[in-house]
Amino acid sequence: MTIIDGKKVSADIKAEIAREVEARVAEGKRRPHLAAILVGHDGGSETYVAHKVKACEECGFKSTLIRFESTEDAPLDPAELMATIEKLNADPDVDGFIVQLPLPKHIDEQAVIEAVLPEKDVDGFHPVNVGKQSIGLPCFHSATPAGIVELLRRYDIPTRGKRVVIVGRSNIVGKPLAAMLMQKAQPGDATVTVCHSATEDLADICREADILVAALGRPGFITADMVKPGATVIDVGTTRVADATRKSGFRLRGDVDYDAVSPKCSFITPVPGGVGPMTICSLMQNTLQAARAKD
Numbered sequence: 001m002t003i004i005d006g007k008k009v010s011a012d013i014k015a016e017i018a019r020e021v022e023a024r025v026a027e028g029k030r031r032p033h034l035a036a037i038l039v040g041h042d043g044g045s046e047t048y049v050a051h052k053v054k055a056c057e058e059c060g061f062k063s064t065l066i067r068f069e070s071t072e073d074a075p076l077d078p079a080e081l082m083a084t085i086e087k088l089n090a091d092p093d094v095d096g097f098i099v100q101l102p103l104p105k106h107i108d109e110q111a112v113i114e115a116v117l118p119e120k121d122v123d124g125f126h127p128v129n130v131g132k133q134s135i136g137l138p139c140f141h142s143a144t145p146a147g148i149v150e151l152l153r154r155y156d157i158p159t160r161g162k163r164v165v166i167v168g169r170s171n172i173v174g175k176p177l178a179a180m181l182m183q184k185a186q187p188g189d190a191t192v193t194v195c196h197s198a199t200e201d202l203a204d205i206c207r208e209a210d211i212l213v214a215a216l217g218r219p220g221f222i223t224a225d226m227v228k229p230g231a232t233v234i235d236v237g238t239t240r241v242a243d244a245t246r247k248s249g250f251r252l253r254g255d256v257d258y259d260a261v262s263p264k265c266s267f268i269t270p271v272p273g274g275v276g277p278m279t280i281c282s283l284m285q286n287t288l289q290a291a292r293a294k295d
Helices: 006-026 043-059 078-090 109-115 127-134 143-154 174-182 202-206 258-264 275-292
Strands: 033-039 062-068 096-099 163-167 191-195 211-214 232-235 239-242 250-253
Touching (some): 006 043, 006 143, 033 275, 043 062, 078 096, 191 202, 232 258
Parallel strands (some): 033 062, 033 096
Antiparallel strands (some): 239 250
16 A cells, blocks of 8 residues: 655645746746735635745745635625735736635625636636636646646556546536546546435445545545555545644544555555645646746
């Protein structure tokens, strides 16, 4: 069994990006510039944005963090958020930007996603980028699926003709990952099944998978009896669960029962340290791609 070390792969890719950025600067070109909008004080979002800012530093990018306060007593006016998005859309110095999700319930997330110009949508969430991704056209790929595909590539895990089962049909992970792995590419050329809450005989379908992707947000849902011996298991879950032994009072747990499943696998991603670091790394790659497009 091989543990897929997303932390190491991410560090390798960020070093590659940093070398290209320094070469760009030496040629007189701008450093790529990534901006992030953070609304409120969601704990997970705070941590994730902090990691993005650190990654920008490691890659040699310029970064800007725009914060908005929003509480039940004093909710952010959605028009103010939209006005900021328009300013970033129009700013030639900003190559790409993200609006950290989730947003407060009174703000229409889909409207926010669609307000970001597709050419600055480095999260890969805009319908234009999603559509291009689905038919194999050049675009910004959704960050988490792109990170998963990069892990498969760097670990030389074959996908051509293989059976991939994705448990979870979200617009952020399940659907775009299925589209990417069906493309005529390597990684790609896979036969993909997407399962969800209405899927019958789920365990039987999972046992057919050469590559099993768990992306449903339910800690420990994938058990050993659902995994074929020798399968590759990709765990996208990152749920906070209580842990009195930790200073923070919690720990991250994936959607896979790691201790029970890992002995059956050829390859498996841990949580944390697997897919998570690759999501941020993909965001850096998309930002560099956006900067290149302006050359």
